[in-house]
Amino acid sequence: MRTFRQAASWGLALVLAAMFIHLTLHPLPGPVAGEVKFFDAPGDHVVFAALAQKSGITLFEPAGRFVAGVLELVAAILILLPFSRRFGAILAVLIFGTGLGLHLSPWLGREVALPDGSSDGGTHFLVAVILLALSLLLLVVHPGKPRTSRVLTPAQYWRQA
Secondary structure (H helix, E strand, O other): OHHHHHHHHHHHHHHHHHHHHHHHOOOOOOOOOOOOOOOOOOOOOHHHHHHHHHHOOHHHOOHHHHHHHHHHHHHHHHHHOHHHHHHHHHHHHHHHHHHHHHHHOOOOOOOOEOOOOOEOOOHHHHHHHHHHHHHHHHHHHOOOOOOOOOOOOHHHHHHHO
């Protein structure tokens, strides 16, 4: 059972870290304009520009975008290291929970308007829901430290205390 949990933990960690890096740095050739957190020009990121415009809070773009990108990269690094995987998963749950909350707010909505006037059809919202579920699953599946099952006698127990 422990081997399965370790394999599932590594699989989930690799998927989440890859998604964080993809959402933040977008290493693929020819990235879509308005989708890269670190390399878009100020005001060009679709989600954060919509948040700044509809809420009136100008800190969402570009400052909020960079803070979110840094937190996502930190979470990716923490998730890849087994001894800090739970903390990274907690950070991922907070990041995706915040994203989900913003999608459910009147500022952003489930469907994000794209620069050409169409909508994304709820793709950003669906990705946030799926990655939140994967982060919660990683919290449950990660085995942590092995526990000893040594039974103590009452005398041994009181000597420890």
